[in-house]
Amino acid sequence: MELHLRSRGSGENGTLLFLHGFPFDGSVWDPQMAALPDGWQGLAPDLRGFGRSPLGAAELPSGRRLGAGVALADEAVLTMDALADDAAQLLEDHAAGPAVVCGLSMGGYVAFALRRRRPALVRGLILMDTQPGPDGDEARENRRRTAASARESGPAPVAMAMLPSLLSRGTRERSPEVAETVRRMMEATAPRTLIAALAGMAARADSTGDLPAIDVPTLIIVGAHDTITPPDQARAMADGIPGARLEVVADAAHLPGLEAPAVVNGLIADFLATL
Ligand code: MLT
Numbered sequence: 570m571e572l573h574l575r576s577r578g579s580g581e582n583g584t585l586l587f588l589h590g591f592p593f594d595g596s597v598w599d600p601q602m603a604a605l606p607d608g609w610q611g612l613a614p615d616l617r618g619f620g621r622s623p624l625g626a627a628e629l630p631s632g633r634r635l636g637a638g639v640a641l642a643d644e645a646v647l648t649m650d651a652l653a654d655d656a657a658q659l660l661e662d663h664a665a666g667p668a669v670v671c672g673l674s675m676g677g678y679v680a681f682a683l684r685r686r687r688p689a690l691v692r693g694l695i696l697m698d699t700q701p702g703p704d705g706d707e708a709r710e711n712r713r714r715t716a717a718s719a720r721e722s723g724p725a726p727v728a729m730a731m732l733p734s735l736l737s738r739g740t741r742e743r744s745p746e747v748a749e750t751v752r753r754m755m756e757a758t759a760p761r762t763l764i765a766a767l768a769g770m771a772a773r774a775d776s777t778g779d780l781p782a783i784d785v786p787t788l789i790i791v792g793a794h795d796t797i798t799p800p801d802q803a804r805a806m807a808d809g810i811p812g813a814r815l816e817v818v819a820d821a822a823h824l825p826g827l828e829a830p831a832v833v834n835g836l837i838a839d840f841l842a843t844l
Contacts, residue, residue, distance in 0.1 A: 570628070570655050572614040573621035576663060577602050580610030583692065583844070584664035585837075587613040588656060588676030590698075590824075591766050592727070592758040593751070594620025597673065600830035606838045612663055616652050616679070618762030620754075626761065632768060637704075639712045640768035641720075647765035649675075649773045653682035660690050669841065671695035674798060674823065675766065681776035684783065693844055694787040695837065698823050700798045701776040701806055712767040719763040727763060728755035737794040737822040747827050780809035787813040788840040790833060792821035814840070 575595050585605065587598040595613035605611045618624035629651055632640030640646050656679060660668055667690050672680030677699025684691045704712065718726050732752055741748050787810050791803035800817050807815035816836050821828035 575613040578610040582608035584610045584668040586668045588672040590674035604834040637771035645765040647769040649682040652679040667692040669693035673697045697790045703775040719760040739820040740828040792825045794822040
């Protein structure tokens, strides 16, 4: 699968692979790509189906096999494993060695899958506003409802429903252009990608049991006002990963990289300097 890729930097010090969340694209990392520390290569793909990357539905399982009640029988399911395999291929094609993998929310689910499937490709983790656990019944029911709404009415109502919980009130007041960028990105996502990814997230594996075995340096970042993957969850995840460092970003919610870019860029630079 040929993914649309933003690539920057020389990479003598290593590669930083950025994995975006749902339903965004690689441009969500523009502020981080613009501030890469010297010597680092940044790779920020549009994951399969998002932004300018094709979904390639023919290669994916169908809702008949793995829908978790979210995708219909003839719809594709975008598993976290498929996204992880794409990321592995991308690293093999574009990176000189193992990478630091920075995953935001759904991108974090993909980072867990990548480490499980191809540990030799991962030399460090930055887990941003994400969680290791699987969906509970209520989350699956919400995904079913969201998929039905995308099927019937397209991405706009999905974007409108998600927007209030993505950004802190401070961000919305201070930086309305950030809300606009995020809304536009979400509305550009094809309904079949929305449905496929919702089904894939609903069917994702429980990564909680993997945490104690994570033996690469790990930085966990979470917005203080994140209600989707709240700070308490991030704290529990940090407690589960040996040596993990937790940073809570004030006045940010689910997208601290866009809401407080200078703070997040500083945290990433400090972390990379320790490697
Ligand atoms: C994301 O930002 O990727 C989503 O909130 C993840 C999810 O829906 O579980």
